[in-house]
Amino acid sequence: MDGTLNVSPPKIIQGGMGAGVSWWMLAQAVSKLGQLGVVSGTAIDLILARRLQDGDAGGHIRRALDHFPFPDVAARVWDKYHVVGGKPADQPYKSVPMHSQKPSREIVELCIVANFVEVFLAREGHENPVGINFLEKIQLPHLPSIYGAMLAGVTYILMGAGIPTRIPGVLDRFAHQESATYSIHVSGANNGCETSMVFDPREYLKGSLPELQRPYFLPIIASNALAALMLQKSNGRVDGFVIEGPTAGGHNAPPRGKLHLSESGEPIYGERDIVDYGKIRELGLPFWIAGGYASSQKLREALAVGAAGIQVGTAFAFCEESGMKREYREHLLNESRAGRARVFTDAIASPTGFPFKVAQMENSVSEAGTYQGRNRICDLGYLRETYGKPDGSLGYRCPSEPVDIYLSKGGAVESTVGRKCLCNALMANIGMAQTRKDGYMEQPLITCGDDLAGIARFMRPGGGSYSAADVIAELLS
Ligand SMILES: Cc1cc2nc3c(=O)[nH]c(=O)nc-3n(C[C@H](O)[C@H](O)[C@H](O)COP(=O)(O)O)c2cc1C
Structure with a gap:
């Protein structure tokens, strides 16, 4: 896989949708149809642990684990989390260790295995490429996640929410089974702070390591300037871009x-946010346009400005193969059909500080009343910020954690206002809500693009839903 893209580029990329919305079943359905199915790698370790505690219905994880090339590692994950028949609904899920700059062996193993399983299952039953999506901001799991996905033969890595200039070099190193280093962002880092993370496959996996392919790398960005910057500053090959506008989910x-x-x-x-596709085209790499492009008309428009195709999220998030909890999916589809669907771009909800699109829904985190009854807790920690302590050690804080704890870690009180615990809400979105000791059940916070208002257009006449194949047929019509 040296040189430029030598698989024929897809017209449609089914966008990666975390956490667990674009799971293996959706990506598999899309890739089987000859377009690019993309699994989400966000918090996939936690999701695997919870799926195992739900009993691994259908035995899919077991089947994937039987193909994991290092059986002792797979066995440790299975033995730790699998519950025969699933845990009782009112019993909390077990916690998994949090990621850090010096992670425990347990979380690294879980992360490698979980990324492997997701890509392995998405690739089953066909020969077409599959991609995986990560958020650059969630840096701590990057190295074992990418390695696990590569072990399963992932063809594309797509990365948004940040400027991932250091990922191409990681892919090159892993393709040669070499250890890789990744420098993490540390707020207030001082000279004593260790800001790089190292992953050496040989430290975790014993025996001979299989040959790996170097996946194609597609950063997801929102401006010409960032596309050019990625090409100037990356420490390895960039294979194309997804250009995502502000209507995207x-x-x-x-x-x-x-x-x-x-x-x-x-x-x-405003004006400054408008992308000049002519300039992107001049960079000479394939690109896909995302954000409100889910129609045959918009696909034609994208091709006309020189794009290789489009990336579509919301339309797939509400199809039958989506990982979103069925009840929420059906509810929002009905709202859309009735012309009541509303999406709000929340500038402060996400601890990342990035605007986050939220479908307005009763009994969800989008309803302030429901959320105010929740005691703040940070027990998953994917969106924690790494910060430097005066003694040179590192700490981790999240503006959605209990305010006094956040302040004791040097966080500013203004940063805590209006923040939501996305980690727990996103697990609720896919039917894996945590139950608290006091009986509180974590509430969902469904994200989707402005396209929600029109998704009923994909529904089959007389039917209450639609499939990934319906979306693709419509887009290619
Ligand atoms: C439910 C949902 C979750 C998403 N999560 C991610 C994500 O984890 N990473 C990412 O790069 N993009 C994410 N996106 C954006 C999509 O990959 C895609 O680029 C976008 O939805 C395209 O715009 P559209 O929704 O108008 O089709 C998400 C979108 C949705 C609807």
């Missing part, structure tokens, strides 16, 4: 320049 890039909010509190995008 999930996290959005903030507007360029000073943040201005509308009366309803949503970020205002």
Whole structure:
């Protein structure tokens, strides 16, 4: 896989949707149809642990683990988390160790295995490429995650929410089974702080290591400037871009320049946020356009400006193969059909500081009343910020954790206002809500793009839902 893209580029990329929304079943369905299915690698270690505690219905994880090339590692994960028949609904899920700059062996193993399993299952039953999506901001799990996905033969790695200039070099090193280093962002780092992470496959996997392919790398970005920067500054090959606009689901890039909010509190995008596709084309790499492009008309428009195709999220998030909890999916589809669906771009909910699109839904975190009854807790920690302590050691804090704890770690009180615990909410979105000792059940916070308003257009006549194949047929029509 040296040189430029030598598989024929897909017209449609099914966007990676965390956490667990674009799971292996959706990606498999899309890739089987000859487009690019993308699994989400976000918090996939936690999701695997919870799926195992739910009993591994259908035995899919067991089947994937039987193909993991290092059986002792697979056995440790299975033995630790699998519950025959699933745990009782009112019993909490076990916790998994949090990621850190010096992670425990247990979480590294779980992370390698979980990324392997997700890609392995998405690749079953066909020969077509599969991709995996990560968020650059969630840096601590990057190395074992990428390695696990490569072990399963992932063809594309797509990465948004940040400027991932240091990932191409990691892919090159892993393709040669060499150890890789990744430098993490540390707020207030001082000279004594150790800011790099190292992953040596041989430290975790005993025996001969299989040959690996170097996946193609597609950063997901929102501006010409970032595309050019990626090419100038990357420590290895970039194979193309996904250019994502502010109507897309999930996290959005903030507007360029000073943040201005509308009366309803949503970020205002302006002239400076408009992408010049001519300039992107001049960079000479394939690109896909994302954010409100889920129609045959928009696909044609994208091709006309020189794109290889489009990346689509929301339309797939609500199809039958999506990992979103069925009840929420059906509810929002009905809302869309009835013309009531509303999406709000929340500038402050996400601990990442990026604007985050939220479908308005009763009994969810989007309803302030429901959320205020929740005691703050940070027990998953994917969105924690790493910060430097005066003694040179590292600490981890999240503006959604209990306020006094956040302040004791040097966090600013303003940063805590309006923050939501995305980690727990996103698990609730896919039917894996944590139950607290006091009986509180974590609530969902569904993210999706502005396209939610129109998704009922994919529904089969007389039917209550639609499949990934329906979306693809419509887009290619
Ligand atoms: C439920 C949902 C979750 C998403 N999560 C991610 C994510 O984890 N990483 C990412 O790069 N993009 C994420 N996105 C963005 C999609 O990959 C895609 O680029 C975007 O949705 C395209 O715009 P559209 O929704 O108008 O089709 C998400 C979108 C949705 C709807």
